[in-house]
Amino acid sequence: MTRVEQAKLKSEYPVVIIGGGQAGLCVSHYLKKANIEHVILEKEPELTHAWRRKRWDNFTLVTPNWQCLLPEHPYMGHQPDGFMKKNEIVEYLDQFIEKLNPPAILGVAVQHVEKVADQSFVIETDRGTTTAKQLVVAAGGYHTPIYPKLSSALPENVTVIHSEQYFNAEQLPAGNVLVVGSGQSGAQIAEDLHLAGKKVYLSTGDAPRCARFYRGKDVVKWLFEMGYYETTVKDHRYSEEVRNSTNHYVTGRDGGRDIDLRQFALEGMQLLGRFQDYKDGQLVFRPDLMQNLDMADATYNRINAGIDAYLAENGIETDEPASVYEPVWTAQAEITEIDLVAENITSIIWCIGFRPDYSWIDLDLFETNGYPKHDRGITLDPNVTFIGLPWLHTWGSGRFLDIAKDAEFVAAHIKQQLDMPNSRLSPVIADAVEV
Structure with a gap:
């Protein structure tokens, strides 16, 4: 891991960035270029902590390497169309951190943020208090793992973890495993366990799916050429x-x-509908497995049909003809209850997402669901910005693809706010933010 020479917490800064992931680092890059003094406060003992400690061992990027476009640090490896593995992602980030040499303080937890009469922000940490004129929240939106409410308590001998705690099949006890949730993490963790020889029970949801390759190219490359990643909210x-x-x-x-x-089911994975409850020794599921699979396949085919239309409209020929996915497996009956003990399920992995927790920010900026009200990261208070959230501005936001564009916009806004301290709203976003 790249060593970071830690700054010391001062009593005041023009800009404080809370969070030392790639989003906060990208903002730091542009602030440094603009010669704007700032500091990154990171609660973990290392920058980009989640990539290092909250990904399973066989994790890979879902988007191809050529989309890794951190500022002045594009992917320069030999596999632009490949997908970096966990260790390669960390190496890529370490190289960026070394180039950037950010002003960061590690292992400092922000406990409370409020605005005071002189319009500055008071930021209380476990190492003391500082103030800032501009606040950048780069702490992401995945804070509190979601666990369902159950009618009965699960037996103590069942290992229960969340997706962020899963690393490999070896950490689980002997026996079968239930994976709840079929989004990206759930589906990939189920595959990882399946390939490791575990008997997997997978509770599906309404997550869509897409092809990896179609008509001779990665689907991501087709969608990029079609302008999908530039689509704004x-x-x-x-x-x-x-x-x-x-x-x-x-x-x-x-x-x-x-x-x-469906192919996993042919190979022995037990597919189930959406998880509903655990009661009196029984795991209960909704009878919606086929509906979930059909919806996912419909999205798969719809994306491919969109690519077909794009190719036809632009006269693009490919060696691979158009095709439609046909189901390789269909459930004979919907299973809505299974006995935990009888099926020898000794571990459960919840892959049902996270809730945001910005309770430490004592500012009126949030929707009822806990997410910040913002336009392109700029909140109702123009001196508070968010960065690194999914769909902050485009489909590429929150990914390595467009995080630099988002950070550059936020940094430009911050510079204007600092240059115009008496102006309530920057002209860059005066027409964009609803107040």
Whole structure:
């Protein structure tokens, strides 16, 4: 890991960035270029902590390496169309950190933020208090793991973990495993366990899926050429609701491939509908397995059909003809209850997401669901910005693809705010933010 020469906490800063992941680092990059003094406060003992400690061993990027475009640090390896593994991602980030040499303080937890009469922010940490004129929240949105409410307590001998705690099959006890949730993490963790020889019970949800390759190219490359990654929240057909959408499941493992849950079922994985409850020794599921699979396949085919239309409209020929996915497996009956003991399920992995926790920010900036109200990261208080959230501005936001663009915009806004301290709202966003 790249060593970071830690700064000392001063009594005041023009800008404080809370969070030392790639989002906060990208903002730091542009602030340094603008010669704006700032500091990154990171609660963990290392920068980019989640990539290092909260990914399973066989984790790979889902998007191809050529989309890794951190500022002045594009992917320069030999596999632009490949998918970096966990250790390669960490190495890529370490190289960026070494180039940046950010002003960071590690192992410092921000406990409370409020605004005082002179319009500065008072930031209380476990190492003392500082103030800032501009606050950048780069702490992400995945804070509190979600666990369902159960009618009965699970037996103490059952190992229960969340997706962020899973690393490999060896950490689990002998016996079978239930994975709850079929989004990107759930589907890939189920595959990881399946390939390791575990008997997997997978509780599905409404996550969509897409092909890895189609008509001779990675689907991501087609969608990029079609302009999908430039689609903004405002231009999307679901508008801001898209921020609540579940990502398509697919994998970059072994060079990239589809994740076909029906194929897993043919190979012995037990597929189930959405998890509902645990009661009196019985795991209870909704009778919606086939509905979930059919919906995922419909999205898969719809994306491919969109690519077909794009190729036809632009006269692009490929060696691979158009095709439609046909189900390779269908459930004979919906299973809605299984006995935990009888099925020898000794571990459960919850892959049902996270809730945001910004309770330490004592500012009126949030929706009822806990997410910040913002436009392109700029909140109702123009001196508070957020960075690194999914769909902050485009589909590429929150990913290595567009995080630099988001950070550059935020940094430009901060510079204008600092240059115009008496102006309530920067002209860059005066017409964009609803107040």
